[in-house]
Amino acid sequence: MKENANLLFLFxxxxxxxxxxxxxxxxVLFVFLVAGVLLFFAANFAGITSFIExxxxxxxxxxVGPNVVGPQGILQWVADGIxxxxxEDLVPDRADKFLFxxxxxxxxxxxxxAFVALPFGYGIVAADLxxxxxxxxAITSLVVVGxxxxxxxxxxxxxxxxxxxxxxQIISYEIPTALSLIPVIMLTGSLSTQDIIKAQGGMPWxxxxxxxxxxFVCFVIxxxxxxxxxxxxxxDLPEAESELVSGYNTEYSGFRxxxxxxxxxxxxxxxxxxxxxxxxxxxxxxxxxIETLSxxxxxxxxxxxxxxxxxxxxxxxxxxxxxxxxxxxxxxxTLVCWTYLVPFCLAAIIGTMIWMLIFPWETLAALLLxxxxxxxxxxxxxxYVQRVRFNYFNDKMAFENLKxxxxxxxxxxxx
Amino acid sequence: MNQYFNNICTTLYSIAEGMAVTASYLFRRxxxxxxxNKLEKPMEDQLSERYRGILQVDTRVCIGCRICExxxxxxxxxxxxxxxxxxxxxxxxxxxxxxxxxxxxxxxxENCKTSAIYHTKFFNAVxxxxxxxxxxxVDKPIALYKPPKGSDLKNTLKDLxxxxxxxxxxxxxx
Numbered sequence: 001m002k003e004n005a006n007l008l009f010l011f012x013x014x015x016x017x018x019x020x021x022x023x024x025x026x027x028v029l030f031v032f033l034v035a036g037v038l039l040f041f042a043a044n045f046a047g048i049t050s051f052i053e054x055x056x057x058x059x060x061x062x063x064v065g066p067n068v069v070g071p072q073g074i075l076q077w078v079a080d081g082i083x084x085x086x087x088e089d090l091v092p093d094r095a096d097k098f099l100f101x102x103x104x105x106x107x108x109x110x111x112x113x114a115f116v117a118l119p120f121g122y123g124i125v126a127a128d129l130x131x132x133x134x135x136x137x138a139i140t141s142l143v144v145v146g147x148x149x150x151x152x153x154x155x156x157x158x159x160x161x162x163x164x165x166x167x168x169q170i171i172s173y174e175i176p177t178a179l180s181l182i183p184v185i186m187l188t189g190s191l192s193t194q195d196i197i198k199a200q201g202g203m204p205w206x207x208x209x210x211x212x213x214x215x216f217v218c219f220v221i222x223x224x225x226x227x228x229x230x231x232x233x234x235x236d237l238p239e240a241e242s243e244l245v246s247g248y249n250t251e252y253s254g255f256r257x258x259x260x261x262x263x264x265x266x267x268x269x270x271x272x273x274x275x276x277x278x279x280x281x282x283x284x285x286x287x288x289x290i291e292t293l294s295x296x297x298x299x300x301x302x303x304x305x306x307x308x309x310x311x312x313x314x315x316x317x318x319x320x321x322x323x324x325x326x327x328x329x330x331x332x333x334t335l336v337c338w339t340y341l342v343p344f345c346l347a348a349i350i351g352t353m354i355w356m357l358i359f360p361w362e363t364l365a366a367l368l369l370x371x372x373x374x375x376x377x378x379x380x381x382x383x384y385v386q387r388v389r390f391n392y393f394n395d396k397m398a399f400e401n402l403k404x405x406x407x408x409x410x411x412x413x414x415x
Numbered sequence: 416m417n418q419y420f421n422n423i424c425t426t427l428y429s430i431a432e433g434m435a436v437t438a439s440y441l442f443r444r445x446x447x448x449x450x451x452n453k454l455e456k457p458m459e460d461q462l463s464e465r466y467r468g469i470l471q472v473d474t475r476v477c478i479g480c481r482i483c484e485x486x487x488x489x490x491x492x493x494x495x496x497x498x499x500x501x502x503x504x505x506x507x508x509x510x511x512x513x514x515x516x517x518x519x520x521x522x523x524x525e526n527c528k529t530s531a532i533y534h535t536k537f538f539n540a541v542x543x544x545x546x547x548x549x550x551x552x553v554d555k556p557i558a559l560y561k562p563p564k565g566s567d568l569k570n571t572l573k574d575l576x577x578x579x580x581x582x583x584x585x586x587x588x589x
Contacts, residue, residue: 056441058445059440059441059445060437060440060441061440062440062443062445062446062447063445063446063447064445064447064449067449068452220427320434320437320438321430321434323437324430324433324434324436324437325430325433340422340423384431384434384435384438387431387432387435388435388438388439388442389439390435391435391436391438391439392439392442392443395439395443399443399444403444405444406444407442407443407444408442408443408444409442409443409444409445410441410442411441411442
């Protein structure tokens with residue numbers, strides 16, 4: 001990012017930064033600028049995703065969803081935010097006032113600091129840390145501190161239940177999340193998020209997802225445990241609406257409450273970006289080598305677009321998963337973690353090591369195996385689409401006989 | 416051990432099946448009727464033929480038998496009849512229905528010989544004052560209807576859209 005700061009300085013003031021006496025002030029200013037941009041992105045992403053999630057959920061449940069505020073309801077999230085800002089900031093009478101007020105800061109900073117190391121395109125990353133993945137794991141663990149603080153200090157049994165569940169869940173799921181990224185780190189030889197992407201390629205057979213059956217297993221494990229860490233359904237035990245009132249944030253109101261859902265939806269981007277960068281090739285544009293990619297600005301923007309599209313698809317899958325599956329029980333949640341995910345993860349790490357020894361990345365055999373793997377993946381996608389078609393046509397006749405209207409109403413056609 | 420791997424297969428397979436079901440719903444027509452902003456058809460056409468909305472009385476064909484008043488379980492109908500001493504003619508002087516009491520059971524309209532009282536498809540009767548929900552159908556005394564001998568009583572005209580009630584409610588509602 002320092003080069004970008006230098007470039008922007010040269011562009012704005014027509015003097016190289018080395019000759020200027022304001023270089024330190026400019027760097028500090030630039031840090032704040034980048035932080036502001038990231039915060040702007042994260043907050044807007046959280047808001048817009050909350051609206052899109054409600055629309056997708058509505059369509060899955062044969063409803064329409066919010067469509068009154070603004071054209072097609074796209075300002076619904078702004079209205080929700082303003083409404084929450086105008087609410088009174090209540091602190092319960094017997095709550096631990098200091099901890100109660102401090103908890104949202106931990107949740108907020110824990111999640112938004114993760115955006116620092118997340119890449120958005122070729123060279124578009126706030127800080128290309130050489131321990132990027134490790135940093136993201138470490139900093140997102142701060143969220144659980146905030147959740148436990150909020151739950152404990154509220155002096156409410158529901159909040160405390162939620163906080164304790166969250167402690168059990170997030171801490172135990174840190175282990176498979178971190179372990180399932182080890183094959184990727186081994187294959188790359190680096191913890192930097194940019195290096196992980198650079199080691200992959202644009203086409204599916206160059207992704208780590210299809211490197212071997214073991215990395216495929218690791219991908220599934222990483223996806224599941226990232227969901228659990230982000231408190232998404234089917235692992236949203238800390239804020240189970242039907243059991244605990246709203247979990248750890250029951251007693252919160254106003255802007256302090258707003259922080260929690262906002263951080264949760266921003267976490268959606270963190271999860272999806274992690275999945276994309278580690279297994280789905282990140283911002284790699286198909287048919288374009290990295291050397292040519294770095295040459296033109298257009299291609300760099302294209303790489304950012306590719307990254308955003310891939311991440312949005314993962315976000316969509318997570319949202320759809322939320323409205324498909326019921327919540328798991330607490331014992332099932334820990335059972336899945338310790339008896340299924342962790343052993344499989346350890347086996348997959350050893351398997352990847354052996355695979356790397358037998359089939360190094362550049363050899364023809366490895367390429368063939370990757371092609372076969374991606375073919376199998378494509379086959380699964382095809383089967384899935386066929387299954388969706390089958391489900392659609394299964395109910396088509398009955399609906400059209402009953403209602404006398406066509407059942408076809410795709411999601412891009414807005415009601 | 417077999418059970419262990421079976422569990423994994425069942426879990427992944429059933430999640431994929433569930434995802435396929437929910438994905439197919441993204442291409443289906445939502446069943447929401449967006450009342451009252453975006454209606455495909457007017458509300459009267461979408462309601463079923465025997466929808467029990469707010470009651471309406473066609474005082475032109477009322478024979479003054481008071482069956483509706485007697486059969487009403489919640490006593491929401493009030494009828495007064497008067498007789499002219501000289502001409503021996505009977506008049507309807509009061510026909511009030513308290514819609515706030517009415518439970519839309521339909522007993523009155525089932526029993527009405529001439530279908531003078533019937534349900535409309537009009538249901539939106541929100542007012543700021545409960546008093547406004549008492550609909551008065553008689554302003555000045557109306558001569559009772561005398562059906563011709565041997566005629567089919569049920570075969571009388573009906574204003575199904577509830578225009579009279581609508582008008583009367585609108586006059587009172589805020």
